[in-house]
Amino acid sequence: MNSGEGTGEASGDGLKALLPGDAGARLQSLRLIGGRAILVFDAAGLGSLARERLEAEVKGALSGAAGVSEVHVAMMADKAEPVPAPRKGPRIIAVGSGKGGVGKSTLAANLAVALARSGRKVGLVDADIYGPSQARLLGTEGTRAVAHQGKLVPVQSPCGVPVLSMAHLTPPGQAIAWRGPKIAGALIQLVEAHWDNAELLVIDLPPGTGDVQLTMLQRFKPDGAVIVSTPQDLALMDAARAAELFTKGGVPVIGVVENMAGYACPHCGEVSDPFGSGGAEDAAREMKVPFLGRIPLHIAIRREADAGTPTAAGESPQAEAFAALAQAVGEWLDKAP
Numbered sequence: 001m002n003s004g005e006g007t008g009e010a011s012g013d014g015l016k017a018l019l020p021g022d023a024g025a026r027l028q029s030l031r032l033i034g035g036r037a038i039l040v041f042d043a044a045g046l047g048s049l050a051r052e053r054l055e056a057e058v059k060g061a062l063s064g065a066a067g068v069s070e071v072h073v074a075m076m077a078d079k080a081e082p083v084p085a086p087r088k089g090p091r092i093i094a095v096g097s098g099k100g101g102v103g104k105s106t107l108a109a110n111l112a113v114a115l116a117r118s119g120r121k122v123g124l125v126d127a128d129i130y131g132p133s134q135a136r137l138l139g140t141e142g143t144r145a146v147a148h149q150g151k152l153v154p155v156q157s158p159c160g161v162p163v164l165s166m167a168h169l170t171p172p173g174q175a176i177a178w179r180g181p182k183i184a185g186a187l188i189q190l191v192e193a194h195w196d197n198a199e200l201l202v203i204d205l206p207p208g209t210g211d212v213q214l215t216m217l218q219r220f221k222p223d224g225a226v227i228v229s230t231p232q233d234l235a236l237m238d239a240a241r242a243a244e245l246f247t248k249g250g251v252p253v254i255g256v257v258e259n260m261a262g263y264a265c266p267h268c269g270e271v272s273d274p275f276g277s278g279g280a281e282d283a284a285r286e287m288k289v290p291f292l293g294r295i296p297l298h299i300a301i302r303r304e305a306d307a308g309t310p311t312a313a314g315e316s317p318q319a320e321a322f323a324a325l326a327q328a329v330g331e332w333l334d335k336a337p
């Protein structure tokens with residue numbers, strides 16, 4: 001068992017001892033990261049009620065333990081369990097990062113646009129429930145999503161990619177202070193919307209390894225995950241954690257993208273590396289996952305993101321970087337079962 005980087009008085013073994021018997025026997029991994037206990041259980045043979053009971057017991061046992069501020073539980077089915085009916089609807093690519101601010105939302109938006117430009121029918125889901133940004137990035141801010149026959153209808157963006165975000169459901173500027181089940185409910189509404197024509201959904205996950213990521217893994221099991229990182233060591237360590245969460249949840253990591261790589265001065269053209277260079281490629285090698293490419297740190301990407309006109313919809317060299325990324329992801333999708 002990996003007890004992670006424990007803090008405070010708690011340790012992985014100490015927490016394991018607090019688990020009820022059945023839970024202890026089914027425990028696959030336990031990590032303690034900054035007060036957040038993340039437990040993965042083998043749920044083979046358990047029905048949904050038994051899983052819910054196990055989860056409630058675990059949360060009851062660990063909540064309040066010294067050094068634990070949050071408890072996250074993931075249930076993984078064993079390979080021998082009968083294969084569930086294939087999920088209906090579009091294939092799903094999750095875009096994740098271990099850390100906020102690395103440009104994951106910008107990358108998810110531009111990846112969706114670039115995949116659409118390459119001829120795929122793509123929708124974009126903003127699963128960053130607390131900090132939604134896709135409405136702005138795709139130029140649909142201020143548009144409210146409507147429901148039809150109990151399901152949301154995606155908002156059409158000017159660049160042709162349909163999108164759904166909490167920002168399309170809540171008045172502008174309203175803070176969302178929901179917790180666990182309500183967050184999961186919101187995510188389900190966004191994903192199980194009228195994506196009738198889409199063959200592929202790109203999902204912009206919030207950073208880290210919380211409730212939304214676990215709901216995503218348990219309920220929708222994405223076909224693959226793209227991990228975004230800047231070249232800095234700290235971001236790369238967090239990226240490795242995000243990749244591990246997907247891998248443990250049985251979601252293949254399509255690869256790692258290095259964002260904000262190499263800054264070309266708009267005045268003299270000199271290229272510098274404010275966050276270092278090549279780190280993500282090395283990290284991908286260490287994680288044994290493909291390296292999908294670099295997106296430069298370029299002021300136009302930031303300006304176009306703020307203006308709601310995604311870079312990937314244009315003709316610049318930066319747009320080409322997103323097109324190359326979409327090609328790599330598209331090739332992976334074509335080969336994946």
Ligand SMILES: Nc1ncnc2c1ncn2[C@@H]1O[C@H](COP(=O)(O)OP(=O)(O)OP(=O)(O)O)[C@@H](O)[C@H]1O
Pocket residue numbers: 097099100101102103104105106107128131133206207259260261295296297298299300301302303305306
């Ligand atoms: N390659 C890039 N070049 C220039 N600016 C970038 C680039 N990528 C992202 N940005 C800018 O960096 C800021 C953070 O990007 P973004 O919101 O996409 O990050 P994030 O990882 O999704 O953050 P959070 O987790 O907080 O939602 C934004 O202002 C965005 O426009």
